[in-house]
Amino acid sequence: MRAIQYRTIGREPELVDIPTPEPGPGQVLLQVTAAGVCHSDAFLMGLPREQYTFGLPLTLGHEGAGRVAAVGAGVDDGLLGVNALVYGPWGCGQCWHCAQGMENYCSRAADLGIVPPGLGAPGAIAEYMIVDSPRHLVPIGELDPVTTVPLTDAGLTPYHAITRSLGKLRAGSSAVVIGAGGLGHVAIQLLRHLSPARVIALDVSEDKLELARSVGAHEVLRSDAGAAEGVRRFTGPAGAALVLDFVGMQPTLDLSMAVAGVGSDVAIVGLGDGQAAAQVGFFRGAYETNVAVPYWGARHELIELVDLARQGVLDIAVERFDLDDGVEAYRRLLAGTLRGRAVIVP
Structure with a gap:
């Protein structure tokens, strides 16, 4: 599959061909339908080598939406074909904060090595991505994934x-x-x-x-x-x-x-x-x-945002890019010439 990866410290990201992943136990394989570009990506790619801790190569994209293409062992296959957003700040699912749906403030993530997609784990700017658990999917039904995917962070x-x-x-x-x-x-x-x-x-x-x-x-x-x-x-x-x-x-x-x-x-x-x-x-x-200094948001808040989107409350400005033009989206981000949010569509 094709993906946009950060591969070399101090260089711009690259469009590359990499193997299509397969879901392991408890995981979900998502066929990506839209992925957002964020200033957080530019921040991490601007870090000097001694401060960079996100691993290389890194498939970018912590705003993701897609269609469930396959599930791993132990996951209900009734999810197949579901259109969903990816809740990005993954946590352990068991600590006090995670029990409240606030995985963005998971108290065990660092100790367990749990990192968000695109910010350590392989991200969404690819044709397929692995989601670590079905609880991190928020179904969107017939909503347009291109205009809805910014809800996962920009919303x-x-x-x-x-x-x-x-x-x-x-x-x-x-x-x-x-x-x-x-x-x-x-x-x-x-x-x-x-x-x-x-x-x-x-x-x-x-x-x-x-x-x-x-x-x-x-x-x-x-x-x-x-x-x-x-x-x-x-x-x-x-x-x-x-x-x-x-x-x-x-x-x-x-x-x-x-x-x-x-x-x-x-x-x-x-x-x-x-x-x-x-x-x-x-x-x-x-x-x-x-x-x-708030960080991301809780899972229930993303569900609430999807409900607001269904009500037509939000009109998110997006500029759409094909995967072939995804690197250009990052150039535009750095230049400050985007109107609203850049969304890459594989």
């Missing part, structure tokens, strides 16, 4: 970050979205659907600000040196009740803390360069500002 991550703060998003409050790209434009739609808050979106790209407007942002601002003052003109002295930073660079973290109000939540979602840090403490922000 799930902001959904998890938002729902934990819904109690603070009352009428008259403000939510700030920094970065209106693949995850940010989904966050705007979720905020509009789930809360009465005024949504203020910031980005450095006029195209992405226009995308933010088109999906429902009440206000848009260029993310520059005057951004904090601009946000405060809309929020007033109360500041923002929730700030979602989908960039994660030092300037955006500083901006997040500058616009957050008393008792607010700041969610650092973007990886940035992996070096940035929010400055917290007395005289460094509003009182009782809660700063968190």
Whole structure:
């Protein structure tokens, strides 16, 4: 089969031919129908050799959708032909967090060597992929896998970050979205659907600000040196009740803390360069500002997102690429010229 793999430190990924895998006991073989491209991939491919821990060669893609083509021993063959999304943050299935469906926070994954597809295990940007357990499949029925596959990360991550703060998003409050790209434009739609808050979106790209407007942002601002003052003109002295930073660079973290109000939540979602840090403490922000680094989301939250998709709530902007053009999708990602999410269709 064909797959896009990261094979050499410091080089761009490659389209290669590799053996088609076979499912082992308890596993599922998925014929991939869509796979998303994410900034997390670019982050790991940008790591120097001494910091890279994901194994080589690595088949990329932690956003996956497909049709069940075969099952291993012990798996119900009634799954054959089912169209499903892949829940990516695999866990042990047995610890306290996994028992709550929060495999994204599995307490045993590191000790057991459990890693997500595309982030250690072979990923979805291939013609076929192995899913370690049928519990990591979320059926989508007749939904289009190309427009639905971003839910597995670009939808799930902001959904998890938002729902934990819904109690603070009352009428008259403000939510700030920094970065209106693949995850940010989904966050705007979720905020509009789930809360009465005024949504203020910031980005450095006029195209992405226009995308933010088109999906429902009440206000848009260029993310520059005057951004904090601009946000405060809309929020007033109360500041923002929730700030979602989908960039994660030092300037955006500083901006997040500058616009957050008393008792607010700041969610650092973007990886940035992996070096940035929010400055917290007395005289460094509003009182009782809660700063968190949420990671992906729970299995039940992905099921809820699929239900929202069935209701027509979400309109995720995607650019479709064939597998032959998948490397170009990564080039466009690095150049910042994608509108929404890139989806590769084998």
